[in-house]
Amino acid sequence: MPPEPDNIPDAGQAEEIAELVAKTPDTLPLKRPATPVFVPATLPDEPVEAPENGAALENPPVERPISVPQAESVPSQAVSVVAPVAPEPVSPPAVEFSPPPHQTFRASLTLELRCATPDASIRYALGAADVGEDGTLYDPAAKILLTQSTGIAARAWVNGESGPLALAHFEISQPQWEKKEPLDQSDATPHEISDQRALEGPWKLAAASVRGKLHAHRGGWREDAFAHDLAPAADGTYAIVVVSDGAGSAPLSRVGSNLLCRETLAHLRDALTQSAPLSTDAQELRERDLPLLRVVLVEAARHALQKLNEEAAKRARPLSDFASTLLILVRREWNGQQLCAALQAGDGAIALWNDDNTLTLLGMADHGENSGETRFITTVGMEAELPSRVRFSIRPNLHAVAAMTDGVADDYFPEATRLNQLFGAVLPLVENGDAPGAALLRWIQYEKKGSSDDRALTLCWRDDAAPQPETVTEETSDGHA
Amino acid sequence: MTSQLISWKVRDLMTFPFLSQLGITFALSAAAMSDIPPPETAATEVAAPENSSSDGGAPELDASMRRLPVYLVLDCSGSMTGEPIEAVRQGMKTLLSELKSDPQALETVWMSVITFDSGANQVMPLTELLMVKEPSFEARGTTALGAALRLLLDQINQEVRKTTSTQKGDWKPLIFLMTDGEPTDQWEDAADAVKAARVGNFIACAAGSQANEATLKRMTDVVVRLNDLQPDALKQFFKWVSASVATTSMNIAKSDAPVGLPALPPEIVIVP
Structure with a gap:
């Protein structure tokens, strides 16, 4: 091994230390911060009793413990400040910090305190200018975990005799998420989009999609997509929403998701616009019309898949390069109720929110x-x-419907019991503002730990403030004459 | 198609008596589930999903939280005494400091360390990366590889979450095992059990000339060789582990393809 650098602080270090000492009383709080910044594995013990006499005489000469070999990358370096008062002969030397505090650490730091006297007990205090015998006893097995910047004061004790004060400040910073532009500029898609429109009758739509923080950090593209439109049939208007999530592992999934949304929507719009009127008779609806509607949804998905196959062939790439999910939601009025039909292939969620706050x-x-x-x-x-995979629902009290990719749905897992929170959060935003699309776009950028996926959310809701196309006759039972 | 769950509220049944005989599939109504919160709670919900991150102590696990579990299984037998075990200590420091400068790793990686000598010991249970303290290693004893594999399997079964109706599953675990010698205990059945369980992406490293590649091939198909136990070689190994974890945490976006690992440094060769 190469010779170790000398442990005697050079002029620069001495200056740094002097500066640290000068700053200490002003910059370091004397009390611990309210949030815990360290996690000792054990609770502080009672002060260790010094052995009865004799032990001090056997104090070995100051030497480095064998269990602390010198490592090249982490030199163990004293950053202590020797107190002006000359120490007693039996008092231990200053505590050393490992690693030394001459760099900025990321996120958290395992800190070891060492004293050249093997049986010295070390006490420390975080955010303090000095430490006494009431300080936290250092446990070499547990070490200290720092999760934010802090000052630390430490002393070693042998037989009730304290060594000099060692003071240090450890700077800990959080790594930041970056936002990078993709190097590959082919098939560019905007990093965020939002949309809003009036649908049929009192119904409105807002939609938003954003690039997840992981794709932004890596300089990738947003791979979620959505599309929507109305299909005016002879007996009523269908509102169509399509959402797709491109697989992270598929290099062209942004092409896949956008193409699937576009082609599914185009097929559905034509097919539904030309579709035969729905029967007002429940049995006929069940036996004739709903099975037909199911066929329309499946055909739309197949058509889009066929178009994707053609695109893959045109680019001479395998279909798996375009892997994406597909969620289709079609809604229209039927006999004064709302009829919804959905087809889902892959993850994400399609959810209906009712007037009685049920999901x-x-x-x-x-x-x-x-x-x-x-x-x-x-x-x-x-x-x-x-x-x-086709599902239907007919509800007299439908208030809103949402279709979303797993970038949103997963944050509300399990969806059956938690998606009510999503409706509770977004409906007030879109119902009470002039720009529901922009409001949804702001909301969808919420920060959640571990949630780094692209997100897409489409929301349709019944706006009761909007003029009703037809009044529903109801018996008034309250006392207004 | 005929086995779909059909359930809805009483009012729906009264409104649409025909629905109950419908030949085609219908929606699963969440309102019919027993654990739906009372409607009043919806009005007071926060604007974004709850974030039950750790505030210093043991974090309360969020049902929607997905973790990337990383298991390090390290040989600390007597033959590692001296420079090799010190290189493992330094390697652990490098691994942690590199991962902690990666925001994605910080939000997803949970790490556990299992060491084995004459027995096996989980020196660190599965812990959020931010809260990971450098574990202490001592080299001593023999090479109880079988005990280590059994403990690994037990801990993965206990600590790694599968998707259930109420809990989001973790990402597939990433496992790195490093050994420098022949096992000294009953290890064959444990190796077979680990291989059969397909617990995750398992990379075994034969370090130095005494390690037997055939032994490692019995527990996983992915075996690499580290030519010697010199500090430089071990350092390269830990750097590669760090890069592998970072790559995996970046690529956990849903996929039906296996995880790709970064290129190997010259000190490490893949065992075909």
């Missing part, structure tokens, strides 16, 4: 045993399953 999940999410295991519209075997 109905209309989608069929694919959750694997481990996170990240899901299926896509492009997954082998999915096409054959599509008919069995």
